Amino acid sequence: MSTLHSLFALSIPLLEIFVRGSATYIALLAMMRVIGRREAGGLGITDVLLVVLVAQAAAVGLHGQASSVTDGAVLVGTILFWSVVFDALAYRWPRIGRLIKSEPRLLIRNGEYNLQVLRRELMTREEVQSQLRLHGVDDPAEVERAYIEPNGLISIVRRDHGEPDEPGRPDVTL
Incomplete structure (x- = not known):
């Protein structure tokens, strides 16, 4: 029974988990906001590798000496909490939203x-x-007009206002 208890008992203070999770989430959000939209769209193998490496590097700062399932659940809850908070702030106050979230940028006019x-x-x-x-x-x-969207994809408005093809799905008839 003591093994089961240690599996779920907090191994580091709850406040420390919350502060570590908060600081890491906010720092990564700021860094991802600065690097630009192009890195956000369609992931290739090198992009996946980058995400894995960033996650691994962030893990040390996130969990410290944490070792229980509860520590991990609190940490995940903290990250989800901040995600919802920032989305709510961006929705409620558009000026804050412009700082937190990217807007489309005009590539072609x-x-x-x-x-x-x-x-x-x-x-x-x-x-x-x-x-x-x-x-x-x-x-x-x-x-x-063509825009680079916040997710890194490009959207297009044609001069003839016709519908462009959907990316990745060529119009092929057999």
């Missing part, structure tokens, strides 16, 4: 690239053109 946004997002014209092709657009001149 009337067929012309916004070079300032391309530089900020570390994107080349070729990378944007690749994304345009995924939407069934061959020439940037066909684009009235």
Whole structure:
């Protein structure tokens, strides 16, 4: 029975778990907000590796000497708590929301690239053109507006206001 008790008993103080979880969540949120949207969209193998490494590096700061299931549950609860709090703040107060959450950025207007946004997002014209092709657009001149969205994906409004293809799903008829 003592083994079962040690499995669920807090091994470090509750306040320490909460403070560690809070500090780590807020620090990672700030860092992810600074790196830009491009890193958020569609994960490739190197992106998954990066996420795993960041999680592993953050784990030391998160759990300290924690060893029980309850410690982990409190930590997960703390992270979920802050996630909900920041979402609620962003919803309730739009000014705070602009600090916490990204807004779409205009990549193309009337067929012309916004070079300032391309530089900020570390994107080349070729990378944007690749994304345009995924939407069934061959020439940037066909684009009235294209945005990089907060999730890292690119959305397009065509000049003819036709519907672009859905990314990753080419219009193929057999």
